[in-house]
Amino acid sequence: MSDDGSEQTGRERVPSRQRRRFPGISSRAYEHPADRSALVALRKLSGFDTVFKALSGLLPERSLRLLFLSDSVRVSERQFAHLHDMLRDACYILDLEKVPPMYVNQDPQPNAMCIGLDEPVIVVTTGLVELLDEEEMRAVVGHEVGHALSGHSVYRTVLLFLTTLALRVAWIPLGNLAVMALVTALREWFRKSELSADRAGLLVGQDLRASMRGLMKLAGGNHLHEMNVDAFLEQAEEYESGGDLRDSVLKILNVLPRSHPFATIRAAELKKWAASRDFQRIMDGHYPRRSEDKDASVGDSFRESAASYAEDVKSSKDPLMRLVTDLAGGAGDLGGRVRRGFDGFRSPPPSKDAPRDGRKDGQE
Numbered sequence: 181m182s183d184d185g186s187e188q189t190g191r192e193r194v195p196s197r198q199r200r201r202f203p204g205i206s207s208r209a210y211e212h213p214a215d216r217s218a219l220v221a222l223r224k225l226s227g228f229d230t231v232f233k234a235l236s237g238l239l240p241e242r243s244l245r246l247l248f249l250s251d252s253v254r255v256s257e258r259q260f261a262h263l264h265d266m267l268r269d270a271c272y273i274l275d276l277e278k279v280p281p282m283y284v285n286q287d288p289q290p291n292a293m294c295i296g297l298d299e300p301v302i303v304v305t306t307g308l309v310e311l312l313d314e315e316e317m318r319a320v321v322g323h324e325v326g327h328a329l330s331g332h333s334v335y336r337t338v339l340l341f342l343t344t345l346a347l348r349v350a351w352i353p354l355g356n357l358a359v360m361a362l363v364t365a366l367r368e369w370f371r372k373s374e375l376s377a378d379r380a381g382l383l384v385g386q387d388l389r390a391s392m393r394g395l396m397k398l399a400g401g402n403h404l405h406e407m408n409v410d411a412f413l414e415q416a417e418e419y420e421s422g423g424d425l426r427d428s429v430l431k432i433l434n435v436l437p438r439s440h441p442f443a444t445i446r447a448a449e450l451k452k453w454a455a456s457r458d459f460q461r462i463m464d465g466h467y468p469r470r471s472e473d474k475d476a477s478v479g480d481s482f483r484e485s486a487a488s489y490a491e492d493v494k495s496s497k498d499p500l501m502r503l504v505t506d507l508a509g510g511a512g513d514l515g516g517r518v519r520r521g522f523d524g525f526r527s528p529p530p531s532k533d534a535p536r537d538g539r540k541d542g543q544e
Contacts, residue, residue, distance in 0.1 A: 215369065327380075395444075416447060
């Protein structure tokens with residue numbers, strides 16, 4: 181996008197609504213606290229660059245790039261020009277100096293990813309391109325550029341390699357437990373990094389309803405006339421607050437193997453962030469700069485992450501989280517609360533004056 185708010189397509193200037201730009205913005209501005217704390221720690225980890233360079237030679241990244249080059253369509257001014265404009269626009273808004281290469285891959289499954297060690301590569305599937313309208317797709321492209329700005333492609337690739345390496349030595353005693361702990365923690369970070377990238381997509385598209393529609397279509401397909409954003413968000417509310425402790429446990433088990441949060445949860449989280457003071461400050465031009473990243477405190481980032489998890493537990497309507505909050509606040513009767521959570525002991529407890537052991541009043 182040019183300074184006058186128009187987009188260059190190579191042959192003509194197409195008017196476009198003006199979007200705010202964020203010169204020098206640090207990815208810390210939009211990253212979820214749990215994602216940010218992990219990234220700040222990795223960036224300050226002594227010797228990480230040396231390990232990274234060593235791993236670069238082991239991973240089949242060059243082969244992967246050749247595969248995309250030979251069997252996908254590279255986005256450019258001559259191919260998928262509208263995606264090329266969106267990509268350049270997203271990089272301009274987030275001030276990403278080098279525009280990453282982008283490919284469209286033939287796959288009916290709607291998907292997008294940002295991978296790579298030496299430099300990020302963005303891949304979108306034909307299923308996604310055909311599913312989303314222009315503004316919805318703009319949010320997705322911004323999402324992937326957010327991954328690139330945060331360095332998620334680098335750290336994801338390295339950590340996935342380390343996880344694969346650990347699986348090869350899982351035969352060592354207690355190795356499986358250690359690997360599962362690593363994979364579980366890795367997936368939790370993946371899920372939080374997706375929430376970060378959703379925020380980046382909103383900063384690029386600057387259209388919350390379009391971001392909501394895109395997430396809704398990922399869940400329900402291209403039947404927008406049959407769907408409603410508000411009703412979709414009500415599903416997230418019902419998912420979070422409904423059921424008993426058994427449902428809380430099932431929710432945990434369902435999400436553990438996933439690399440992405442559920443679509444309704446992503447939509448609810450994004451709407452909440454869009455209404456926050458943090459988002460408004462960014463839109464007003466008050467945000468951390470990349471030039472300040474080297475001074476970011478690991479301790480402060482971890483404290484912010486812990487505070488975020490604590491706030492999530494405190495504000496959650498999930499039965500298990502409410503129980504944790506009550507216990508943390510000093511509420512008693514743990515056994516009774518757990519039994520009631522599982523629909524046990526539905527009858528009210530006897531009063532102090534009620535007869536005991538089946539005896540009538542006055543009996544001893």
